[in-house]
Amino acid sequence: MRILHTSDWHLGRSFHREGMLEHQAAYVDHLVEVVESEKVDLVVVAGDIYDRALPPVDAVRLANETFTRIARSRAKLVVTSGNHDSAQRLGFGAELMDAAGVFVRTSSLSIGAPIMLDDEHGPVAVHGLPYLDPDLVREPWGLAERSHEAALTEAMRRVRADLATQPKGTRSIVMAHAFVAGTKPVTPSESERDISVGGVSIVPTDVFDGIDYVALGHLHGRHTLSESIRYSGSPLAYSFSETGHRKGSWLVELDASGVSAAAFIDAPVPRALAQIRGDIESLLTRTDLDSHESAWVQATLTDDVRPVRAMERLRERFPHTLVLAFEPANGRTARLPSTRPAAGTSDHAIAVDFLAEMRGRPASHEEAALLRDACDSCSPDHDLDRVVS
Structure with a gap:
């Protein structure tokens, strides 16, 4: 049988x-x-x-x-x-x-x-x-x-x-x-x-x-x-x-x-799997990764500062990137704040501080403005988070 x-x-x-x-x-x-x-x-x-x-x-x-x-x-x-x-x-x-x-x-x-x-x-x-x-x-x-x-x-x-x-x-x-x-x-x-x-x-x-x-x-x-x-x-x-x-x-x-x-x-393999690791510039240029360009990719970035538009940039070379993780080579990991914000701290300030803590660098002027608009749109008092630049 x-x-x-x-x-x-x-x-x-x-x-x-x-x-x-x-x-x-x-x-x-x-x-x-x-x-x-x-x-x-x-x-x-x-x-x-x-x-x-x-x-x-x-x-x-x-x-x-x-x-x-x-x-x-x-x-x-x-x-x-x-x-x-x-x-x-x-x-x-x-x-x-x-x-x-x-x-x-x-x-x-x-x-x-x-x-x-x-x-x-x-x-x-x-x-x-x-x-x-x-x-x-x-x-x-x-x-x-x-x-x-x-x-x-x-x-x-x-x-x-x-x-x-x-x-x-x-x-x-x-x-x-x-x-x-x-x-x-x-x-x-x-x-x-x-x-x-x-x-x-x-x-x-x-x-x-x-x-x-x-x-x-x-x-x-x-x-x-x-x-x-x-x-x-x-x-x-x-x-x-x-x-x-x-x-x-x-x-x-x-x-x-x-x-x-x-x-x-x-069994037939629909698409290979690949796990790649390194700073974003090396991942975008290393020739030894050529064979992974058609694979489903899990990428772990080791940059000390979280790169801007990381997923979009990776997908330019690896269009089937599905998972993106961050493990800075310097060992620094983003943590949620251990203390509550001081009384009177605006939602906008909390959001900007959170972004800086998670990414490892301050928000740009454009990002801060976008966060301000987001906080204002969610606030019942539309004047509550207005910040004079």
């Missing part, structure tokens, strides 16, 4: 205000092509189909189109809900979709009831575990503690109880959406939502002992925790902390004894 493991699509998400739906649709095209070219038998999507519980209409439309296209392909599809999804909304119509070869599992009530498939070596039991919020399952499951490890341990007890009833030689696939860590440290991305519960979020890999393949979702970087336990990561980058990530899906081959091969299939 050939399995394509993907997760964390986050349909409907933007990247620093850049719409990503077009690029997400391109990934779907790629996914369907891989199903046919690599003769994939099963596609598993381990959670976070959508970016939020109430996804935009266009995102729902793309998900519907994706499920339909895969249903018409040679492959079966198993989808589980993640911590960003609404389990009720994503799971709507699940029983109807089963008949089309699209299996959506979003309820803890379905845990222990596998999707049974077959290949030339015999039966394969696919257990799709939705994201399990410890607060929601602790009482009904009688968990002794409030943690993701406790919730997944109980879920896997139910999975193993089912596997014990299956014919000898049945191979097992488990899908889970959680923060699972092995012996190697795993670094989360900034685009992942924190799922810690009282500081307890990490699940050890031994919770999944004995399973032939574990398809994980939640972390946006690909990780191989063992030959049989992997994260595919998100197919697109959703934060600059993912600049060095390789995006795509795992193509896993399952033979009679378990995983026989695993290869990473790269």
Whole structure:
């Protein structure tokens, strides 16, 4: 059996205000092509189909189109809900979709009831575990503690109880959406939502002992925790902390004894990411940055004084600059005033002082005049902030 493991699509998400739906649709095209070219038998999507519980209409439309296209392909599809999804909304119509070869599992009530498939070596039991919020399952499951490890341990007890009833030689696939860590440290991305519960979020890999393949979702970087336990990561980058990530899906081959091969299939990259740092003049002239001119850019300026029109100037060379930060090389950082303004200080004076503190140099005459007009327009007494030059 050939399995394509993907997760964390986050349909409907933007990247620093850049719409990503077009690029997400391109990934779907790629996914369907891989199903046919690599003769994939099963596609598993381990959670976070959508970016939020109430996804935009266009995102729902793309998900519907994706499920339909895969249903018409040679492959079966198993989808589980993640911590960003609404389990009720994503799971709507699940029983109807089963008949089309699209299996959506979003309820803890379905845990222990596998999707049974077959290949030339015999039966394969696919257990799709939705994201399990410890607060929601602790009482009904009688968990002794409030943690993701406790919730997944109980879920896997139910999975193993089912596997014990299956014919000898049945191979097992488990899908889970959680923060699972092995012996190697795993670094989360900034685009992942924190799922810690009282500081307890990490699940050890031994919770999944004995399973032939574990398809994980939640972390946006690909990780191989063992030959049989992997994260595919998100197919697109959703934060600059993912600049060095390789995006795509795992193509896993399952033979009679378990995983026989695993290869990473790269996803199309809509635009490279780049993080650049330095004073503005060097960033605008350095030849080693030529390759970043077409990338989405996060720039950190180290000028001692905050440059005027910094974003506009950077975009003349790097038109896709999305994020601008300031970290002066002299170590000086702008802070909010530690004391209240003296009684009687005008709004205009407070604004001018604030600008000087944040930028590191006084306001120009033109800027001071603009701030004066702004203060006057907001004041109920239009003579209150009039300053005689």
